[in-house]
Amino acid sequence: MKVAGSALTLSVFQCLIQYVATDSVNFEFDLTWDDYEVAGTTRKMILNNGNFPGPTLMLKQYDDVEIVVNNNMPFPTSIHWHGIQQQGSPWADGVPGLTQQAIQPGTSFTYRWKADDYGAYMYHSHYNAQMDDGLYGGISIAPDNSTERPFSKITTDATETQALRRAERDTHPIIMSDWRAFTSEDIIKIEEDSGVASYCATSVLVNGKGSVYCPSQDHINSITNSELKATLGGQNMSDMGCFPPTPSRLGFFPYNTTTIPKGYYQGCTPSDGETEILHVNPAWKYVSYGLTNVAGSSSFVFSIDEHPMWVYAVDGRYIEPLLVEAMTVPIGTRYAVMVKLNQPAGNYTVRVANSYANQIINGTAVLAYDPPAQRTKASVPYIDEVGGSTGPATTFLNEDQIVPFPAIQPSMNVDATHVFSLHLYNSSYMWSLSNTTYPMTVQDLEVPVLFDRSSIPPENTIQTLNGTWVDLIINVTSGQPQHPLHKHSNKFFVIGQGSWPWNYSSVAEAARLVPTSFNFLTPQYRDTFPTPPARVGPSWLALRYFVQNPGPFFFHCHVMMHEYGGLAVALLDGVDAWPTVPEEYQI
Numbered sequence: 001m002k003v004a005g006s007a008l009t010l011s012v013f014q015c016l017i018q019y020v021a022t023d024s025v026n027f028e029f030d031l032t033w034d035d036y037e038v039a040g041t042t043r044k045m046i047l048n049n050g051n052f053p054g055p056t057l058m059l060k061q062y063d064d065v066e067i068v069v070n071n072n073m074p075f076p077t078s079i080h081w082h083g084i085q086q087q088g089s090p091w092a093d094g095v096p097g098l099t100q101q102a103i104q105p106g107t108s109f110t111y112r113w114k115a116d117d118y119g120a121y122m123y124h125s126h127y128n129a130q131m132d133d134g135l136y137g138g139i140s141i142a143p144d145n146s147t148e149r150p151f152s153k154i155t156t157d158a159t160e161t162q163a164l165r166r167a168e169r170d171t172h173p174i175i176m177s178d179w180r181a182f183t184s185e186d187i188i189k190i191e192e193d194s195g196v197a198s199y200c201a202t203s204v205l206v207n208g209k210g211s212v213y214c215p216s217q218d219h220i221n222s223i224t225n226s227e228l229k230a231t232l233g234g235q236n237m238s239d240m241g242c243f244p245p246t247p248s249r250l251g252f253f254p255y256n257t258t259t260i261p262k263g264y265y266q267g268c269t270p271s272d273g274e275t276e277i278l279h280v281n282p283a284w285k286y287v288s289y290g291l292t293n294v295a296g297s298s299s300f301v302f303s304i305d306e307h308p309m310w311v312y313a314v315d316g317r318y319i320e321p322l323l324v325e326a327m328t329v330p331i332g333t334r335y336a337v338m339v340k341l342n343q344p345a346g347n348y349t350v351r352v353a354n355s356y357a358n359q360i361i362n363g364t365a366v367l368a369y370d371p372p373a374q375r376t377k378a379s380v381p382y383i384d385e386v387g388g389s390t391g392p393a394t395t396f397l398n399e400d401q402i403v404p405f406p407a408i409q410p411s412m413n414v415d416a417t418h419v420f421s422l423h424l425y426n427s428s429y430m431w432s433l434s435n436t437t438y439p440m441t442v443q444d445l446e447v448p449v450l451f452d453r454s455s456i457p458p459e460n461t462i463q464t465l466n467g468t469w470v471d472l473i474i475n476v477t478s479g480q481p482q483h484p485l486h487k488h489s490n491k492f493f494v495i496g497q498g499s500w501p502w503n504y505s506s507v508a509e510a511a512r513l514v515p516t517s518f519n520f521l522t523p524q525y526r527d528t529f530p531t532p533p534a535r536v537g538p539s540w541l542a543l544r545y546f547v548q549n550p551g552p553f554f555f556h557c558h559v560m561m562h563e564y565g566g567l568a569v570a571l572l573d574g575v576d577a578w579p580t581v582p583e584e585y586q587i
């Protein structure tokens with residue numbers, strides 16, 4: 001038994017031992033397909049109990065959770081609880097074709113799982129590209145009182161510490177997302193008809209609120225950076241701020257823009273929607289937010305004017321707190337931040353700007369001190385409309401400085417290594433993470449993989465043994481955006497990355513040759529992490545994980561249309577130890 005491995009296992013099992021049976025916390029989701037106004041424009045979308053986004057699940061660590069999902073929509077669905085470990089409950093992971101049958105129209109499905117880990121999570125549809133139709137919401141799990149906090153790094157003052165503890169118990173998600181003029185089914189059809197991948201949005205939403213802005217072409221040109229200009233070949237970013245279709249952008253696959261409707265990548269129509277107001281009371285001293293990105297294509301830089309933030313947890317686990325003024329929140333990730341409420345009472349702009357090269361687009365919200373003050377002067381930004389620094393002094397979160405708290409380390413020995421080649425497949429909108437694309441028809445399997453492993457083509461799977469350490473190496477070919485990779489269950493350590501092709505036989509060999517590209521002592525422990533940039537050359541990412549929860553778990557890009565385009569593989573974790581599916585979940 002490896003020392004590091006048993007330490008990790010122990011922490012998980014301590015949780016289980018400490019657990020004391022309680023009644024479950026119950027929710028019911030009534031899902032409907034309705035007309036609804038978002039960002040000032042009405043379209044068909046998914047509502048949860050008549051609302052968008054869906055309700056926030058405010059939970060306590062070790063809660064038993066039960067959610068009844070009633071599908072009153074005209075198409076199948078399923079819900080994934082993003083980042084939840086699902087220890088011993090793979091049938092509740094919500095991936096149709098892998099862990100359950102899709103929930104058919106007019107039927108219901110009951111999810112039951114335990115909130116083993118504290119922190120910020122989210123839920124969203126895992127069927128087709130429905131996430132982009134609005135089926136998502138936040139999950140906030142308050143840590144058990146016995147869990148050790150990292151707050152002594154922020155303050156040693158007793159009153160302040162109490163304020164931090166209170167703020168943490170009431171952590172509210174800030175759900176950042178993007179919105180489109182078209183339904184996800186329309187978008188799939190436009191991609192197939194035109195050969196032009198969907199990578200643009202019409203607006204950025206904060207907790208479901210926002211507007212469609214159409215800045216002048218001159219303004220868009222003025223904030224188009226030189227790196228973008230160099231790749232635009234004399235063209236402009238579109239009036240939606242979107243990178244226009246070009247052969248290199250689309251992987252040199254054939255395309256035809258003739259039938260593409262207005263609003264897909266160009267043709268901006270402004271509309272006014274609501275602005276999210278985050279009310280705070282300075283008497284709290286601190287407020288805590290779970291920053292959560294559920295966008296389809298935007299990687300957000302987040303900042304609150306004149307309010308530095310202590311980043312204290314990432315993907316649902318504490319880190320040594322870091323004080324920053326702005327930070328990138330890639331799709332699928334969550335960062336918990338503590339904000340000190342010590343500024344003059346007033347309104348402060350909250351800025352959410354896409355920083356990927358696909359599009360220049362941003363949204364805003366307001367941090368409003370209660371009771372309302374008369375202070376009318378505009379707040380001073382740390383970041384600009386494209387997520388860049390407004391001055392030399394802005395402090396951004398540096399991912400390399402993130403250190404887990406308490407310390408947790410991977411094994412130095414691994415039992416298996418899998419190298420994945422990440423590349424476009426046959427068109428600008430289909431992808432491969434293994435040797436082939438992941439077919440979306442798997443979602444409609446009558447007998448999901450959890451019930452019969454032979455249901456899925458073997459080339460779309462990787463098999464691992466329970467209790468083993470596994471390396472996943474992502475070898476990214478040149479000419480690609482960053483891909484925020486999300487792994488279901490069994491979280492991973494981010495042990496290394498580089499901006500050249502992976503040409504090593506193992507991590508051990510690579511670590512000997514390029515030691516500074518690896519971190520085995522304080523690597524991040526995550527469920528979502530972006531591949532390094534590969535626009536102008538190949539790159540690689542090395543992830544290491546311990547298989548401790550047997551079951552079929554999805555590993556995929558969280559850019560919605562990349563996932564739908566097959567950028568995924570099914571990790572059949574611990575195939576030697578899959579649990580017996582309880583009677584109530586039998587098919």
Ligand SMILES: *[C@@H]1O[C@H](CO)[C@@H](O)[C@H](O)[C@H]1NC(C)=O
Pocket residue numbers: 060061142143144145
């Ligand atoms: C922790 O303690 C506080 C104050 O005693 C209590 O209100 C809260 O419910 C407890 N939290 C949990 C998760 O048990």
Ligand SMILES: *[C@@H]1O[C@H](CO)[C@@H](O)[C@H](O)[C@H]1NC(C)=O
Pocket residue numbers: 217218221234235236
């Ligand atoms: C780019 O935008 C500028 C300013 O609006 C305009 O003058 C120019 O014609 C545009 N270029 C192209 C290629 O459309």
Ligand SMILES: *[C@@H]1O[C@H](CO)[C@@H](O)[C@H](O)[C@H]1NC(C)=O
Pocket residue numbers: 256257258259
């Ligand atoms: C593009 O599509 C239009 C409409 O279907 C068609 O008329 C045109 O010939 C196509 N252009 C090319 C270059 O294939």
Ligand SMILES: *[C@@H]1O[C@H](CO)[C@@H](O)[C@H](O)[C@H]1NC(C)=O
Pocket residue numbers: 213214215241360361362363364385
């Ligand atoms: C950024 O957001 C502001 C509203 O806060 C808006 O006025 C501006 O047009 C937006 N810029 C872009 C490029 O979307």
Ligand SMILES: *[C@@H]1O[C@H](CO)[C@@H](O)[C@H](O)[C@H]1NC(C)=O
Pocket residue numbers: 277346347366368372373374375376
């Ligand atoms: C601050 O925001 C609140 C909430 O939107 C609003 O009611 C109030 O008028 C604003 N105050 C100022 C001074 O702009």
Ligand SMILES: *[C@@H]1O[C@H](CO)[C@@H](O)[C@H](O)[C@H]1NC(C)=O
Pocket residue numbers: 426437
């Ligand atoms: C990809 O293209 C190849 C060669 O044209 C073809 O044989 C294959 O069926 C295509 N795959 C898919 C999933 O469309």
Ligand SMILES: *[C@@H]1O[C@H](CO)[C@@H](O)[C@H](O)[C@H]1NC(C)=O
Pocket residue numbers: 418419420421433434435459461
């Ligand atoms: C891809 O195919 C090669 C050769 O058949 C095989 O060794 C490798 O394991 C496959 N990779 C994945 C991720 O399936």
Ligand SMILES: *[C@@H]1O[C@H](CO)[C@@H](O)[C@H](O)[C@H]1NC(C)=O
Pocket residue numbers: 009466467547548549550574577578
């Ligand atoms: C899977 O492995 C973990 C970690 O070694 C172990 O604790 C667990 O009991 C194993 N599960 C089964 C079903 O064997």
Ligand SMILES: *[C@@H]1O[C@H](CO)[C@@H](O)[C@H](O)[C@H]1NC(C)=O
Pocket residue numbers: 419421475476477478501502503504538
């Ligand atoms: C990684 O990708 C490069 C191309 O970018 C390729 O030359 C190399 O063989 C790949 N490495 C492995 C181990 O497949």
Ligand SMILES: *[C@@H]1O[C@H](CO)[C@@H](O)[C@H](O)[C@H]1NC(C)=O
Pocket residue numbers: 500501503504513
């Ligand atoms: C891997 O490729 C890099 C960049 O091409 C090269 O510098 C290095 O020597 C190669 N390493 C091995 C082990 O082949």
Ligand SMILES: [Cu+2]
Pocket residue numbers: 482483484557558559562563567
């Ligand atoms: Cu991707």
